[in-house]
Amino acid sequence: MKKVIGYSFLLLCLVALFFAWKFLGSATAFNESKKYLYIYTGNANQKAVMQSLKDSGFLKNPGLFEMVAARLDVWKRLRPGKYEIEKGSSLLTLARKLRNGSQTPVNLVITKLRTRKDLAALIGRKFETDSATMFAYLINNDSLQKFGLDTNTVMTSVFPNSYSLLWNSGPQRIFRKLHEQRTKFWTAERKQKAAALGLTPEQVHTMASIVEEETLRNDEKPTIASVYLNRLKKNMNLGADPTVKFAIGDFTIKRLLFGHINSTASSPYNTYRNKGLPPGPICTPSETTIDAVLNAASTDYLFFCAKPNGNGYHAFASNETDHFKNAKAYQQWLDSLNIR
Structure with a gap:
């Protein structure tokens, strides 16, 4: 047994x-x-x-x-x-x-984006929602009104950063997450600095996007910002090459020509033909660049041109005579490299 x-x-x-x-x-x-x-x-x-x-x-x-x-x-x-x-x-x-619904979060990494379509495409690759649905949200003023934005300023809520979200998050939840970073960035102190410049946070962001496209050198960003601020004060056209490239939709252009400027004359992003800032940013500038605008250098510069050595720095001038000399040196350097 x-x-x-x-x-x-x-x-x-x-x-x-x-x-x-x-x-x-x-x-x-x-x-x-x-x-x-x-x-x-x-x-x-x-x-x-x-x-x-x-x-x-x-x-x-x-x-x-x-x-x-x-x-x-x-x-x-x-x-x-x-x-x-x-x-x-x-x-x-x-x-x-x-x-238990224990999902694995998606890490949305935003570096430099230029358009709403770029943002929608990135989100469509990372989340359940597709790019068309996300883009429809980004061009809907009714969707954006609750954030105090419109279809022109929507990208001022997009900061380069890393964002953790659930894969099945919808467009509104994703955008709200992005907007939280904007709210966090725009402290009372930064808003006061913007007001002292006579700009709104959206306008500062837009100017920073131009500065971002002009140089990779953080140490000269405050100086470039000063040029555009000085031009605004004098009611001059900003004359920013990157805005024309944005209007064309081609940032690979190495040498901007009159044909490029004339062909986009009707675009509000062509700052050679329209005074003031464009209606929205032309890329997603870093927080460093936005702060460079808020803390722009005090200069009398009205012009700048890339230096003819390819090191990424610029030559600055306060008058057209000196600027034309700088520009001629740069054009001759481009010619020597056969860049047309």
Whole structure:
């Protein structure tokens, strides 16, 4: 009798170990360190998820997972999102992750963008929402009104930074996250500095976008900003090459010609033909560049031109005679390089 009890106990232990191995041991069937399961809005159901698991080859035994998920009420609590599955994860770990909606955040990294379409395309590659839906949001004044923005100034809420969001976040939630950075940046002190310049935060951002396109040298950004501020004070055209390139839609142009300026004469972004700042930014300037505008140098410069050595710095002038000399030296340097 004791032997029978002993064998029965041993059998139960073996069965328990078997199921523990099945449920708590490695259940993944891929070689990568991790893979992602995407559950789309409208497809957060048992059939769609099981089909995705089978098609992707995530698990060794999808059928057993389906049983575990049912026992843990996963299907009743399933939510759309992006879920990370690490190599060696157990069925129980995955089931709990889906049941608890433990999504893996998406890291949206914004560096330099130039247009609303650029932003929409980036978001469309990173999130469930597609670029067309995001772009429609960015050109809808009704959507932007709550943020105090319009379709021209919308990009003044886009700062180069890294933003953590859930994959299934919609356009409004994504944009609200971006706008939070703008709100954080524009402190009372910075707003006071903008007002002292006679500019709104949106106008400062727009000017900074021009400065951003003019130079990569942080140490000369306050000086370039001073040139544009001086021109505004004198009611001169800004005459900024990058704004014409923006109007054309081609930032690869190395040498701006009169043909480029004339062909975009009707564009409000052509600052050779229109006085004042353009209606919105031409790129997403860094916070450093925005601060360079807010803390612009005190100069009498009205002109600047790239130096003929390719080091990225500029020669500044307070009168046309000196500027033409600088410009001629630069044009001759371009000619020597056969840049047309």
